[in-house]
Amino acid sequence: MPQLAIAKEFLAEYAKLEKPVQRAVQEAIGKFAEHTHAGLHLEKLRRAEDSRIRTIRIDRFWRGVVLAPESGEAGGVYCLLRVLPHDEAIAYATSRLFTVNQVLGVLEIRDAAQLESMKGTLQLAADSTPARLFDHVKDSEFRSLGVDDQVLPIVRLLTREAHLDALQHMLPALQYDVLVALASGMSAEATWAELSKNLVDAAKPETVEPTDLSAAIERTPDQIAFVDGPDELAKMLRPPFALWRIFLHPTQRRIAYHEPYGGAVMVTGGAGTGKTVTALHRAAHLARQYDDGAPILMTTFSRPLSAELGRQLDQLIEDRGARDRIEVLTTDQLATGVLRERLGHQPQVIERADLIGLANARRPDGYSGEFLVDEWEHVLLAQDITDLESYLAARRRGRGAALHPSKKPAVWTAIEELRTRLSSLNQRSFLQVADEAAKILHADGRFLYRHIIIDEAQDLHPAQWRLLRAAAPVGKDDLFLVADPHQRIWQHRVSMSKIGVDIVGRTQRLTVSYRTTQEILTWAVRVLGLAPAEELDGWPDSLDGYESPMHGRRPIVRRFPGWTQECDAAAAQVRAWLADGVEPGAIAVTARVNRKAGDVADRLHAAGIETESPAASGNRVRVGSMHSLKGLEFQCVAVVGVHEGLVPHPRALVAEEIDKPAHLESMQRERCVLYVACTRARDRLYVSYSGTPSPFLPR
Ligand SMILES: Nc1ncnc2c1ncn2[C@@H]1O[C@H](COP(=O)(O)OP(=O)(O)OP(=O)(O)O)[C@@H](O)[C@H]1O
Numbered sequence: 001m002p003q004l005a006i007a008k009e010f011l012a013e014y015a016k017l018e019k020p021v022q023r024a025v026q027e028a029i030g031k032f033a034e035h036t037h038a039g040l041h042l043e044k045l046r047r048a049e050d051s052r053i054r055t056i057r058i059d060r061f062w063r064g065v066v067l068a069p070e071s072g073e074a075g076g077v078y079c080l081l082r083v084l085p086h087d088e089a090i091a092y093a094t095s096r097l098f099t100v101n102q103v104l105g106v107l108e109i110r111d112a113a114q115l116e117s118m119k120g121t122l123q124l125a126a127d128s129t130p131a132r133l134f135d136h137v138k139d140s141e142f143r144s145l146g147v148d149d150q151v152l153p154i155v156r157l158l159t160r161e162a163h164l165d166a167l168q169h170m171l172p173a174l175q176y177d178v179l180v181a182l183a184s185g186m187s188a189e190a191t192w193a194e195l196s197k198n199l200v201d202a203a204k205p206e207t208v209e210p211t212d213l214s215a216a217i218e219r220t221p222d223q224i225a226f227v228d229g230p231d232e233l234a235k236m237l238r239p240p241f242a243l244w245r246i247f248l249h250p251t252q253r254r255i256a257y258h259e260p261y262g263g264a265v266m267v268t269g270g271a272g273t274g275k276t277v278t279a280l281h282r283a284a285h286l287a288r289q290y291d292d293g294a295p296i297l298m299t300t301f302s303r304p305l306s307a308e309l310g311r312q313l314d315q316l317i318e319d320r321g322a323r324d325r326i327e328v329l330t331t332d333q334l335a336t337g338v339l340r341e342r343l344g345h346q347p348q349v350i351e352r353a354d355l356i357g358l359a360n361a362r363r364p365d366g367y368s369g370e371f372l373v374d375e376w377e378h379v380l381l382a383q384d385i386t387d388l389e390s391y392l393a394a395r396r397r398g399r400g401a402a403l404h405p406s407k408k409p410a411v412w413t414a415i416e417e418l419r420t421r422l423s424s425l426n427q428r429s430f431l432q433v434a435d436e437a438a439k440i441l442h443a444d445g446r447f448l449y450r451h452i453i454i455d456e457a458q459d460l461h462p463a464q465w466r467l468l469r470a471a472a473p474v475g476k477d478d479l480f481l482v483a484d485p486h487q488r489i490w491q492h493r494v495s496m497s498k499i500g501v502d503i504v505g506r507t508q509r510l511t512v513s514y515r516t517t518q519e520i521l522t523w524a525v526r527v528l529g530l531a532p533a534e535e536l537d538g539w540p541d542s543l544d545g546y547e548s549p550m551h552g553r554r555p556i557v558r559r560f561p562g563w564t565q566e567c568d569a570a571a572a573q574v575r576a577w578l579a580d581g582v583e584p585g586a587i588a589v590t591a592r593v594n595r596k597a598g599d600v601a602d603r604l605h606a607a608g609i610e611t612e613s614p615a616a617s618g619n620r621v622r623v624g625s626m627h628s629l630k631g632l633e634f635q636c637v638a639v640v641g642v643h644e645g646l647v648p649h650p651r652a653l654v655a656e657e658i659d660k661p662a663h664l665e666s667m668q669r670e671r672c673v674l675y676v677a678c679t680r681a682r683d684r685l686y687v688s689y690s691g692t693p694s695p696f697l698p699r
Helices: 008-015 019-033 086-095 112-127 139-144 151-155 161-166 173-183 188-196 213-218 230-236 250-256 275-289 303-316 320-324 331-343 352-361 369-383 388-393 405-424 430-444 462-471 518-527 563-579 594-606 660-678
Strands: 003-007 042-044 053-057 062-067 077-085 096-100 107-111 224-227 265-269 296-300 326-330 348-350 427-429 451-454 479-483 507-510 556-560 587-591 621-625 634-639 681-690
Touching (some): 003 008, 003 230, 008 077, 019 062, 019 077, 019 230, 077 086, 077 213, 086 096, 086 112, 107 112, 107 173, 107 213, 112 161, 139 173, 161 173, 173 188, 213 224, 224 230, 250 275, 265 275, 275 296, 275 303, 275 320, 275 326, 275 451, 275 479, 296 303, 303 326, 326 331, 331 430, 331 462, 348 352, 352 369, 352 405, 369 388, 369 405, 369 430, 405 427, 427 430, 430 462, 451 462, 518 660, 563 587, 563 594, 563 634, 594 621, 634 660, 660 681
Parallel strands (some): 265 479, 265 507, 296 326, 451 479, 556 681, 587 621, 634 681
Antiparallel strands (some): 053 062, 096 107
16 A cells, blocks of 8 residues: 655645645645545656656646655555646756665655766865865764765865855755764764754664665654545645644654653753644643543643644644543643632632732831732742741742841731731732642642643743642653743742652753744844853753754844834834735734833834734734743744843842842843743844843844
8 A cells, every 4th residue: 555745845835835726736636645646647757866756747837746656666655745836846856866864764855966966066176175174084984974875975075164065955954964063073973962863763773774765754754744644635735734733853753752751851942942842742642642531731821822732732633532631721720720629619810910019008118019929929939938937947049139037027927918918808819829729739639630741831930830740640741841941031940859840861952943043043042141041950951052944134133322213113124024025913023011012013003003912813913022922933023122221121130239149040031031032033033222232132
């Protein structure tokens, strides 16, 4: 029985076609999936580098390119490679060679015709230069890293890195990566360590069968995927064309489809490396694997994001039964649900601003309402302190605001009074609800879920961690956490071991950005400065190897004499993006505080352009604070007001003279806030400031 596979480029090209052409593709390709290809006209090309290559007519202008089994071969894989205008399709089909790498086992594509034609030019350059680029690398090292017999003689001719760059689109992708690593001076061992991250099994396969395309496709999940019959194909060809659903980076696949983990797993990675995508696939995998009805929770921090996770799971999981086993809730929804069940009614939750107002109404001299609320949340609730004695003994690490031990009893009394007032109003804060819910579950010894998948875990408060820990028993596949310590934008500290989350030996890292171009990424990483990411109970904190295969324009950074001009220019930039055909909903304008972003929104409204908040779901330009952009992404992002006095925001900083380490931490957090904002951009990033630039802006 023949198998059908589809290449990522095919789907990406198909998504961009006009509707009538898409229909013609569906018709032509649909017949494949029904295995009636025998009746279709698959055109064999004379002079093709690969004898298995065929083309298929879509209409007068478009052709599909197909890799077909050798004639006479029973079964075999039919792979849809590209859909291109006629001449391009023929040029592609005649020049490409498909091979199975004999060391790595992956399926490789190379422009064999062009590679051969480069030999003469490279030979000329080599003849006039005594030293070669790879004199320091032995043939055996090249071979052990998968560089093959066609590539090796060409590599030996290289004299300059620029020549290697010129070969990028002709060489098989992984072999090119190996050469770049070796050219940069990395040892063969270090190169292997990097290379193995791109392999499904992170180890060389024991045997590789050169004609076994099926096995090779299994090892190349980021480029080619099997299609499970006509229905599956029809689904893939229906919008939205969710590439993330079908093609996973080998590391993403390895993590998401791993056999049961012995306990909690932590996956970290820079912005846009597909942490959420990996978490979604893990959720789907668990729901399919554990079909004994064990409930699964997938959680994140905001309602719009959890709604989006729910929609993505709907796309990912066909089987209704499996999908229904996964509940998607914010951590706050989980907490209020537990408390509602206990109280018999919905608990009333007070917003932070109102809580501070209440605290302000009655407070000891010298302490603001904000101070009292922060002390309650970041010291008492964080450390689960319930009596004065423990408070007197407690460390206030990271709090910043000074508090002489002799003043603690007065602060304790003020917080107690605040709690009593809240209780008399029958209200609770969000974190109080999380704390109570954790205690209820703990006392009952009742587990609501067997598996919990947590997105954006870097900003959870310890009370929320306690709740999540109490909601699932310690065991196989209990917690799957994804986090980016570089995106910590709230002041919560947590000791994972105290909470009972043991991730030792089970941390994984993603490094390839699927969102942002290398140009935006390089610039944004510099915003973080040189200090390592704040340590999180031993969580990995490095962005080593974080990179993007996509390229685009460098971020634009503009200076203005004043705020008025800066706002006018940002509004003009948005109008220019719209004029370029960018959808309004794919544009975001952001500033450190909402009010400043609102000034730009006013300009846009005056020009007849409507706006909405970042989490909204309409198709208007999104405008909001940097914090409100967390977890989202846009084609174009304008970050305004990145000047001294606003970034870092003075009110978010702990004074240096009060607590130096806490001051440094708060500075780093402010860097993270700017980093989060900038890494929301897929293609275009525009940054502006008035007067003196923020010290965080790369020079
Ligand atoms: N394997 C993949 N194939 C195609 N697209 C992908 C893949 N993995 C991730 N993406 C896309 O890259 C973008 C970023 O992915 P995702 O949101 O999962 O990253 P993240 O690491 O959670 O980002 P952040 O931490 O910045 O919120 C999304 O548009 C997602 O669909």
